[in-house]
Amino acid sequence: MHFHKFEKIWLIFGIISLIVFLSIVGVTAFSHDHHPSGGMDTIDPEKIEQTAPFDNPGVTQIDDDTYQVAIVAMAFGYTAPELRVPAGKEIIFKVTSKDVVHSFTIDDTKVNMMVVPGQITTRAYTFEKPGKYLILCNEYCGTGHHFMFTEIEVY
Amino acid sequence: MIALQDRKLALWYIAVAYIAFLIGTLMGLLQVFIRNDKLQLPAWLDYYQILTAHGVLLALIYTTFFIFAFFVTGMSKSIGTFGPKVRLFSWIGFWVTLIGTVLATAMIVAGEASVLYTFYAPLMASGWYYVGLALFVVGTWISSFALIGHYRVWRKNNKGELSPLFAFMTITTIVLWLIACLGVVATVLFQYIPWAFGWSDTINVELSRSLFWFFGHPLVYFWLLPAYIAWYVIVPKILGVKVFSDSLARLAFVLFILFSIPVGFHHQLTEPGISNFWKFLQVVLTFMVIIPSLMTAFTMFANFEISGRKKGATGLFGWFKKLPWKDVRFTSIFIAMAFFIPGGAGGIINASFQLNEVVHNTLWIVGHFHITVGTPVAMTFMGLTFWLIPYLTGRKFTKSMQILAFVQIITWSIGMLLMSTAQHILGLLGAPRRTAYSNYNNHPSAMEWFDGILTSHVTMAVGGSILFLSAMILIYIVVMSMFLSPKAVKVEDQVEFPMAESDKTHTPKWLENWWIWIGIAFALIIIAYAIPLSSMIMHAPPGSEGFKTW
16 A cells, blocks of 8 residues: 655654644543543432432532532432532532433533433532632423523632 | 436435425524524424424434435446345335334424434433334435445456445445444334333433444444545546545545444543543544544645646645636535534544533534534535436536525535534533523523624524525525426536546555454454443443433
């Protein structure tokens, strides 16, 4: 098979860029823990109210620098009483769904979590600026999908 | 010209494709007006019903039916008239696909299937919707095997010879399609249908999503490869050159079989149930398609330059002016290619692991697929339509039709540029996709999104309206070429099927040894999917009952 000289240069340049690019993504992901949201924990979608941490949804302080926020998503809203968290501390969001697939997406942040029934999605995030942030569902979940939102206050 | 019976088959495929196109684009127009609160739908019609119809009719029905029309015509031309068995199975395939389409569409119209074209469980549509989808896939399989049969006859009669490039590329696309469909067939047959008809109580949601995306990503390559066939085989003929390199063209195509399937997790990067290792592995495999994409880009520009220089162009970029800009068959596809440059770059962003969180399920994604399938693929198909229908009907592609064709592709480009730019920016700001009009109770962040000049609802609506106008011009061209344009009596009026010559003398034989490529494809699939999928089954949480939330 014959490759034109220019094509060789073009492909070698492309493949090297590809390797460099993937290495950067991979190193930041696995050595600096920059993973997208996810997690391997499962839950019985019919017994959410009886299962920790969703038996007590909302904000819980874990230690001086860490807070946990447990949220249950359902058509068309979130069980999340008074979401107030401090800026500059690590907030661990844990979200699950009672019915269909939803998302838990905080505007102006990188928190963009798919919420799948039977699974618990986890994402740690540290807010830098105080303010009121819009939380919305960006996965189609039914007629009222576009009315599914809430707010989190960062102080 | 190819045999009458083969032409008839191709024309039926085209007719269904453009009926789907007509309804699908109308649904698109309605959406932009609902989204800016200028249109209230009657109580019996819902935004998400329209959105489902728009997605299914354009992304699935229009594309698939057009692709088979193109394949039937090209296969008949490149390796000969269909035999009686091939013809019979092609027609059976056509009707089964059509029945599936009608059944699924009827369920959407009846409001029994507002589940969007991804139909994520545990949203539960009527069982007949899934039966419709299954029939659709089975129908395409029958048609695919008919084409494979036709190809095998040719191979048997031409022992030891490589097949013509068009036939090779058609079979590559079909192999890709057959393997890809295994995922959706598995989930629809063993998960959705028993569950929707009540034979099983619950469904394993994460498994169904993963099987869907096993199919969902190669699906986009099933749209793209026929467009690539046009770029590799049709465009050089219009330019007056040969295929740049027969062997590299074949290599690029088989690489697409290998690297378009074991990659579905990059659509699921922000969800639970898949560990980071497997997500990242599939991200790496996803990026491998960049290699055949770069080969394709090189080939395209090589064709342009060689053609330009043949016509006397000098200097580094002189060839650009010598391209046949006045030929709408070329200009349409050139614009399609140009759109694919930002489209492909956007795809790299989407698949970049953690970066995906910024854009996942925002309007950015909607912008992305409108400048990938919505323009590079769709406009290539339009560029083919202009001559394919007259070629099949034996009618003229008249001067006035050519002018209209230019108006059509230019309006489509402008409309798409406006709409997709707005969507990309809105997505970066955070506006979600797949939503009817909403300002989240006048939330200041939501109000901010739509404040810009480019990001206003007006820009999107203007873009959408121009696109619809363009779609209607195309429908007019299709109807004229099918039924009304004057018959081409004189030889010089007859429309040809431009198929470039390809020099196979240096092409190695192993490129057409399908067992190698299918073997490697399955090996990669097993590496990428076997462990995560089996852990989804073994460590499955209690399943979900169905919900009808619309």
